[in-house]
Amino acid sequence: MPIVLEKLSHVYKSGPHTSHALRDVDLTINDGELLALIGHTGSGKSTLAQHLNGLLQPTSGHVLLDGQDINGKDSSRRALRFRVGLVFQYPEHQLFEETVYKDIAFGPKNMGLKEEEIDARVREAMAIVGLDFSEISKRSPFELSGGQMRRAALAGVLAMKPQVLVLDEPTAGLDPRARDFLLEDVRRLNRAGTTVVLISHAMDDVAKLATRVAVLEKGALVMDGSPLEVFSRHERLGAMGLDVPQGFRLARLLREKGFPVSDRCLLEDLAGELADLIKGGSGHAA
Amino acid sequence: MLRDITLGQYYPVDSPVHRLDPRAKILLAFLYIIGVFLVKDLFMYLPVLLYLAMATWLARLPFPMMAKSLKPMRILIVFTFILNLFFGTGSRELLRLGSIVIWEEGLLNALHFTFRLILLVTGSSILTLTTPPVTLTDGLERLASPLRVIRFPAHEMAMMMTIALRFIPTLTEEADKIMKAQTARGADFETGNLMARARAMIPLLVPLFISAFRRAGDLAMAMEARCYRGGEGRTRLHVLKFSRRDLIAFLSMAGLFIILLLPGILK
Amino acid sequence: MSETAHLQVRDLTYRYDPEAEAAIDGVSFSISRGEFVAVLGHNGSGKSTLAKLLNGLFLPSSGSVTVSGMATSDAGRTWDIRRTAGMVFQNPDNQLVATRVYDDVAFGLENIGVPSGEMPGRIDEALRLTGMLEHADRAPHLLSGGQKQRVAIAGILAMKPEALILDEATAMLDPQGRAEVLDTVLRLNRVQNITVVWITHFMEEAARAQRVLVMDHGRVVMDGGPKEIFSRVDLLRELRLDVPPMTRLAKLLRERGVDARLDVLNVEDMVEEVTRLCPSCLKN
Numbered sequence: 001m002p003i004v005l006e007k008l009s010h011v012y013k014s015g016p017h018t019s020h021a022l023r024d025v026d027l028t029i030n031d032g033e034l035l036a037l038i039g040h041t042g043s044g045k046s047t048l049a050q051h052l053n054g055l056l057q058p059t060s061g062h063v064l065l066d067g068q069d070i071n072g073k074d075s076s077r078r079a080l081r082f083r084v085g086l087v088f089q090y091p092e093h094q095l096f097e098e099t100v101y102k103d104i105a106f107g108p109k110n111m112g113l114k115e116e117e118i119d120a121r122v123r124e125a126m127a128i129v130g131l132d133f134s135e136i137s138k139r140s141p142f143e144l145s146g147g148q149m150r151r152a153a154l155a156g157v158l159a160m161k162p163q164v165l166v167l168d169e170p171t172a173g174l175d176p177r178a179r180d181f182l183l184e185d186v187r188r189l190n191r192a193g194t195t196v197v198l199i200s201h202a203m204d205d206v207a208k209l210a211t212r213v214a215v216l217e218k219g220a221l222v223m224d225g226s227p228l229e230v231f232s233r234h235e236r237l238g239a240m241g242l243d244v245p246q247g248f249r250l251a252r253l254l255r256e257k258g259f260p261v262s263d264r265c266l267l268e269d270l271a272g273e274l275a276d277l278i279k280g281g282s283g284h285a286a
Numbered sequence: 287m288l289r290d291i292t293l294g295q296y297y298p299v300d301s302p303v304h305r306l307d308p309r310a311k312i313l314l315a316f317l318y319i320i321g322v323f324l325v326k327d328l329f330m331y332l333p334v335l336l337y338l339a340m341a342t343w344l345a346r347l348p349f350p351m352m353a354k355s356l357k358p359m360r361i362l363i364v365f366t367f368i369l370n371l372f373f374g375t376g377s378r379e380l381l382r383l384g385s386i387v388i389w390e391e392g393l394l395n396a397l398h399f400t401f402r403l404i405l406l407v408t409g410s411s412i413l414t415l416t417t418p419p420v421t422l423t424d425g426l427e428r429l430a431s432p433l434r435v436i437r438f439p440a441h442e443m444a445m446m447m448t449i450a451l452r453f454i455p456t457l458t459e460e461a462d463k464i465m466k467a468q469t470a471r472g473a474d475f476e477t478g479n480l481m482a483r484a485r486a487m488i489p490l491l492v493p494l495f496i497s498a499f500r501r502a503g504d505l506a507m508a509m510e511a512r513c514y515r516g517g518e519g520r521t522r523l524h525v526l527k528f529s530r531r532d533l534i535a536f537l538s539m540a541g542l543f544i545i546l547l548l549p550g551i552l553k
Numbered sequence: 554m555s556e557t558a559h560l561q562v563r564d565l566t567y568r569y570d571p572e573a574e575a576a577i578d579g580v581s582f583s584i585s586r587g588e589f590v591a592v593l594g595h596n597g598s599g600k601s602t603l604a605k606l607l608n609g610l611f612l613p614s615s616g617s618v619t620v621s622g623m624a625t626s627d628a629g630r631t632w633d634i635r636r637t638a639g640m641v642f643q644n645p646d647n648q649l650v651a652t653r654v655y656d657d658v659a660f661g662l663e664n665i666g667v668p669s670g671e672m673p674g675r676i677d678e679a680l681r682l683t684g685m686l687e688h689a690d691r692a693p694h695l696l697s698g699g700q701k702q703r704v705a706i707a708g709i710l711a712m713k714p715e716a717l718i719l720d721e722a723t724a725m726l727d728p729q730g731r732a733e734v735l736d737t738v739l740r741l742n743r744v745q746n747i748t749v750v751w752i753t754h755f756m757e758e759a760a761r762a763q764r765v766l767v768m769d770h771g772r773v774v775m776d777g778g779p780k781e782i783f784s785r786v787d788l789l790r791e792l793r794l795d796v797p798p799m800t801r802l803a804k805l806l807r808e809r810g811v812d813a814r815l816d817v818l819n820v821e822d823m824v825e826e827v828t829r830l831c832p833s834c835l836k837n
Contacts (some may be wrong), residue, residue: 040729041697041727041729041730050466053470055466055469055470078472078474081469081470081472082472085470086467086470088463088466088467088470091467093460093463093464093467093493093496093497094464094467094468094471094489094493095493096488096489096492096493096496106468106471106472106473106489107471107472109472110471110472110473110474111472142496145596145597146596147596156471157470157471160471160472172725173643173724173725174596175595175596175754175793176595176754176756176793176794176795177595177793177794178596201727201728204798241729243728245798246797246798246799246819246820247798247802249820250799250802250820250823250824253820253821253824254824254827257824257828257835258835259827259831259834259835260834267798267801267802267805268805270802271802271805271806271808271809272809274802274806274811274827275806275809275810275811277831277834278806278811278827278830278831278834279810279811280834419652420651420652420653420656448650448651448652449650451652452649452650452651452652452693452694455692455694456646456694459694500647501644501646501647504642504644504647504648505647505648505650507605507610507642508640508642508647508648508650508705509650509660510610510635511608511610511635511639511640511642512635512639512660512661512664512708512709512712513632513635513636513661513664513665513712514660514664515632515664519666520663520664520666521662521663521666521667521668521669521672522663522669523656523659523662523663523669523672523673523676524656524669525669
């Protein structure tokens with residue numbers, strides 16, 4: 001179920017002020033991708049995310065889901081919304097039910113599913129995010145640890161079984177361990193076939209996870225390619241105020257000094273290349 | 287975007303009225319209200335209206351804006367006019383339409399109430415248009431501070447108002463975000479009958495309250511860390527001082543009162 | 554030794570209630586005037602509790618905390634301690650009180666009874682030091698997260714503190730905001746000689762401190778320079794912590810049979826290390 005953005009523009013109006021949050025964005029999100037959306041704060045990433053399931057309506061342009069305009073008259077926006085799950089920043093702030101179970105069941109219930117189906121989905125979603133059903137489902141979501149609350153909120157969206165999962169800064173404020181857990185969940189979901197759109201400032205994470213990277217600047221799509229292609233353009237990214245993963249910076253500095261090193265997304269790969277180089281090099285020297 | 291909402295209706299220009307001490311402005315508004323209620327003869331609204339026009343002009347407020355301040359009140363104004371016109375009784379009949387009688391007293395009452403309402407609303411909006419909410423709070427606090435002897439918590443009330451003003455935009459933004467997040471989970475805030483809609487608010491209100499409490503806890507801790515310990519022994523950044531400008535304003539108000547009271551004295 | 558100690562913690566234990574497990578469990582350390590100390594630990598390790606004990610927001614269940622020679626348990630010194638050791642919290646939205654930046658910086662000064670005439674000079678200076686002077690008239694809710702935190706810092710600076718305690722002050726910020734805040738605090742530490750306790754779970758930030766304390770289960774389990782701390786990659790992993798990416802790369806190199814040093818904290822260090830390891834690898 002590809003999502004196609006066609007000449008998507010969004011203008012926020014408040015009184016006499018207008019600001020272009022998105023300008024003529026053309027982007028296709030393919031099935032099974034893990035697309036990272038990066039850009040400076042205020043570049044339009046979150047606005048774009050909210051267009052993917054019809055929370056915002058375009059000022060001009062279209063959002064097509066499976067070829068259907070999600071803001072068109074004949075299509076039911078509500079039904080389409082359920083196919084794209086949106087996890088906002090700090091999603092634990094939307095928890096509200098008495099128990100974790102009821103909170104995760106909120107989405108499926110709104111979809112009008114039967115009791116047994118809801119139960120099955122809650123169990124499945126909790127399993128995916130690594131929350132123990134018997135231990136946690138009856139507890140109040142507000143008694144959980146920060147990392148657990150985040151995962152419960154994620155489960156609330158997963159229980160709707162979206163085909164596309166959009167995550168806005170999912171690891172913000174988490175400690176390293178909770179962050180690694182969550183990213184592992186995301187990777188697993190993606191491998192199991194869910195298309196993922198990941199909005200993140202953490203470039204080292206993006207380099208590790210993404211299959212494709214799209215860069216927004218002042219509401220316009222300025223780069224779109226593999227992580228390797230995008231992060232190799234350090235200077236352009238730097239000019240936008242964006243970091244590059246440290247491995248890329250290292251590779252560039254080493255090349256400037258004359259070491260034959262290539263850009264690598266994974267530190268493991270870079271380590272392998274460097275190790276070969278050093279062992280080969282010192283072999284020559286010896 | 288929601289984050290750009292302005293609070294209150296402060297109109298940011300520099301004028302002699304803007305520069306009046308907030309305490310003076312609050313007292314003047316209070317006196318003005320008394321003045322409006324002193325009017326017994328319809329034509330005596332004229333000096334009040336002139337006073338208002340002069341104040342508006344001095345405050346460099348556009349007249350259309352003053353008219354706009356009446357907009358939320360328009361139903362009330364029309365309603366009171368009609369109510370007084372048709373349901374008053376009196377001795378002199380003006381008009382009879384079948385069973386409905388319009389009396390002269392009714393018409394006079396209707397006009398009185400309408401003028402009063404209009405003058406009160408526009409007059410007090412001069413106060414809010416020329417004084418930022420925080421300055422207004424400040425003025426109220428100082429005016430009420432003598433009441434501390436009877437344990438009236440003037441400082442605490444003012445601090446609460448300031449914090450409310452500070453956090454309303456933050457919470458509005460948050461409400462917007464939570465609403466979107468729940469909509470994304472299929473919540474429906476827009477359709478259904480009253481009961482259904484009230485129930486639909488729970489997923490919005492619970493997180494919002496929890497967030498407000500969390501913020502309140504955080505803020506209390508931060509204020510304590512910044513040595514806040516109530517109003518006792520506090521100094522203030524903004525020192526309020528009455529100036530000659532304030533004296534002139536009070537004199538002008540005294541002038542208005544003389545005009546309003548003169549007919550009664552002369553009688 | 555103890556004459557130079559600016560913040561002194563002795564056998565400190567803290568329980569949220571008498572029955573509960575100790576959140577801080579017999580901790581002792583001292584921090585000298587002008588030191589920049591990072592405190593690392595996963596969530597629940599006790600680092601935030603420790604922060605609140607350092608300026609008397611919490612009082613020790615047993616043991617003592619001394620700030621510039623004043624014990625936090627001495628009720629008469631509470632306010633002196635809090636103005637001496639100012640604190641910045643995690644959520645940038647929840648610590649500013651006023652509707653205008655300038656007025657917010659005044660808040661602390663009003664609380665400690667600074668004469669009105671003296672305030673503008675101190676406020677301007679504090680805003681200048683944090684680079685927020687040009688935003689003096691703006692409403693806090695219109696600022697970026699990093700700017701809000703700098704206003705919070707300015708509010709403390711105006712009170713002329715000797716120490717700054719930052720409790721995960723960058724956790725909710727974007728990378729630019731984080732850099733802004735860290736650079737501001739590093740500069741204050743260097744130029745004003747303000748003692749800094751920087752609580753974080755970002756390893757790259759801790760790497761820039763002079764000294765790192767690692768906490769786990771309410772105890773200080775490691776205490777040393779960042780190079781010394783981060784080179785113990787395996788121990789940090791056990792403590793549910795990370796290491797900076799370049800330290801991890803060094804570790805990966807070692808696993809591949811290269812004799813790389815582990816005390817590599819940033820990209821520049823790594824370039825140097827690769828050059829040292831293989832002077833002849835240059836392709837010339």
